[in-house]
Amino acid sequence: MEHRCEVAVLGMGAMGAATLYQLAKAGVNVIGVDRHHPPHDQGSSHGDTRITRLSVGEGDAYLPIVRNSHRIWRELEALSGESLFEQCGVLVMTSGPDYDADDASDFTHRTLHLAQTHGIEHERLSAEQIRQRFPQFSPVLDTAVGYFEPSGGYVRPERCIAVQLQLAETLGATLLKGETVTHIRSDEQGVTVTTDQRTIIADRVVISAGMWSQGLLGAPFDRLLRVCRQTLFWFELEETAKFAPVSPTFIRHQGAGDDASYGFPPLPGENSLKVATEQYSEESSPDTLDRTVSAAEALEMFDTHVRGKIAGVSSRVAKLAVCAYTVTPDSHFIIDEHPSLKNTLVVSACSGHGFKHSAALGEALAHWCVRGSSELDLSAFSLKRFAGVTE
Ligand SMILES: Cc1cc2nc3c(=O)[nH]c(=O)nc-3n(C[C@H](O)[C@H](O)[C@H](O)COP(=O)(O)OP(=O)(O)OC[C@H]3O[C@@H](n4cnc5c(N)ncnc54)[C@H](O)[C@@H]3O)c2cc1C
Known part of the structure; x- marks a missing residue:
């Protein structure tokens, strides 16, 4: 079986579900693949609740991202009728x-x-x-x-993922659940994704594989994560x-x-x-x-x-x-283009504080796929900062 699409999103957890939804909303022909049936309890996005707050002690670079996420959770609540974001305050x-x-x-x-x-x-x-x-x-x-x-509080991870996947599907995205990506190759024709069930050829790929990233991304990520x-x-x-x-x-x-x-x-x-x-x-x-x-x-x-x-x-x-x-070595995110796979964006190494940012990162990655850049400045999360580690 061979499928073609504009964008393939590999991994439909927090980051992947958000990206898939935003791409589908932008009218992109998108396929999502996940080895499990998200939302599930095998990765990094389960356990009922995730902290969110604007003053993110991890640093300034995160503030515009979490602000956008708060906006998007409310938009998703309005669209789905689900309660996703509880502003009970953060102490x-x-x-x-x-x-x-x-x-x-x-x-x-x-x-x-x-x-x-x-x-x-x-x-x-x-x-x-x-x-x-x-x-x-x-x-x-x-x-x-x-x-x-x-204005801080908590978000409901499983619900957020479920809502975004449902909306993405309604908007025309194809969701392949229970299917494992085994290989990714890029050349002038695009990015070829091999799964245990088919081949997908995409113009662009977003890899959001969470804790499975090392194996799927290869060097230099295998040394960093x-x-x-x-x-x-x-x-x-x-x-x-x-x-x-x-x-x-x-x-x-x-x-x-x-x-x-x-x-x-x-x-x-x-x-x-x-x-x-x-x-x-x-x-x-x-x-x-x-x-x-x-x-x-x-x-x-x-x-x-x-x-x-x-x-x-x-x-x-x-x-x-x-x-x-x-x-990652400095506990900050890695969000960047893969150094050896063309047209492939990498997200997911979120060092245990990514959920609150996931809705906005999905939007930013969708913009990156569609326009080649995003309004959010994600340069703080580039691979370049680990040049000394990976050489
Ligand atoms: C205990 C805990 C507490 C946390 N608390 C907070 C918090 O309070 N606030 C906060 O902001 N963040 C928090 N985080 C971090 C946040 O939850 C994660 O950063 C985020 O959920 C990770 O999302 P992800 O999409 O990268 O990974 P996941 O949601 O795990 O998604 C990865 C997906 O990729 C799929 N996949 C992997 N390999 C393949 C493959 N080969 N083929 C197909 N599919 C594949 C997996 O099945 C999975 O569904 C916490 C994390 C944990 C574990």
């Missing part, structure tokens, strides 16, 4: 014995600085204000500093009232080092609090990823990040999940 705080108030690299400080620089609506909170406004987080040490952004297993925990609530009527999404740093956790308020109709941490030291791969979470891991999470830190939560586990980050 970022540092409260820990090692906290150094003069440390400008502290995540809460960076978040505050970015918000001040770019005029993002926010409040700077003292320890006492955090205690009064958010008594569910305790104890809060006197040295604590807090950042509250009312690392897959890091992450665990997600939902603990049953003992006192629902502590989180009513609204509770924010939160990121809590302890001070020096990377001792941090984040979490989400209970979802409507659910009685559990989702909490997680990040780890970058243990490397995995799509084939070797341990997808089970042990009771010991759940207990350690509770003891380290919930017990004595978040009130009204029991140690009873309601749900567990494993997900993976695809991480």
